[in-house]
Amino acid sequence: MNILTKPTYLSCFIATAFILGTLLFGFALDNYSFVSQTLSEIGSMSSPLRFQFQIFKILMASMILIFSVLVLKYARRNKVSILPAILLLCFGLSDLGIALFPSPHPVHNVFGLSMTLGYLSPLFFALLWPNTSSGHFKRISLVFFLVILIGIFLNLSPAFNPELYPLKYYGLVQRFLVFTMFIYIAYLGKTIQMDI
Numbered sequence: 001m002n003i004l005t006k007p008t009y010l011s012c013f014i015a016t017a018f019i020l021g022t023l024l025f026g027f028a029l030d031n032y033s034f035v036s037q038t039l040s041e042i043g044s045m046s047s048p049l050r051f052q053f054q055i056f057k058i059l060m061a062s063m064i065l066i067f068s069v070l071v072l073k074y075a076r077r078n079k080v081s082i083l084p085a086i087l088l089l090c091f092g093l094s095d096l097g098i099a100l101f102p103s104p105h106p107v108h109n110v111f112g113l114s115m116t117l118g119y120l121s122p123l124f125f126a127l128l129w130p131n132t133s134s135g136h137f138k139r140i141s142l143v144f145f146l147v148i149l150i151g152i153f154l155n156l157s158p159a160f161n162p163e164l165y166p167l168k169y170y171g172l173v174q175r176f177l178v179f180t181m182f183i184y185i186a187y188l189g190k191t192i193q194m195d196i
Contacts, residue, residue: 011189015182040103057099064092081128091118144184151177
């Protein structure tokens with residue numbers, strides 16, 4: 001069985017490996033705070049785990065790109081909109097850019113902001129794809145998008161309203177956003193697999 005050609009296995013592997021991997025890297029880094037520090041700080045230019053985390057992130061982004069291509073093929077085969085798959089592909093490309101340009105490289109934050117396009121994909125899956133055999137695809141995709149939207153708002157709020165919540169919780173806020181998107185990727189792969 002080739003995991004790279006099976007959407008369910010690949011998407012579940014991506015979500016599980018990313019969440020567990022980032023947690024393990026955080027535990028391996030001295031004095032790292034999951035509550036206040038971002039994922040990017042694990043692999044920052046000054047981090048002793050910079051290269052290991054960079055390789056991990058490149059592998060994760062590459063698998064997201066492979067999964068996006070599978071979703072794109074699924075869309076074409078089933079004659080549904082390819083736009084959501086393209087947005088998912090943008091998420092993978094942005095994630096790859098983040099990996100290639102560690103913080104505090106000025107391009108790092110540009111790729112970070114560009115991930116917003118990918119975060120829109122659950123909305124467009126809900127709007128442009130029909131319900132799958134599970135019968136709840138549209139509703140669940142919309143719920144994921146609304147949760148992601150809350151995460152985007154909280155993640156960007158320090159730039160325009162730093163008093164909204166204490167910045168000592170920013171690490172949790174960022175993980176809430178990113179982990180939700182990766183869980184959606186796992187859900188999407190499972191849903192697609194059911195309809196193949």
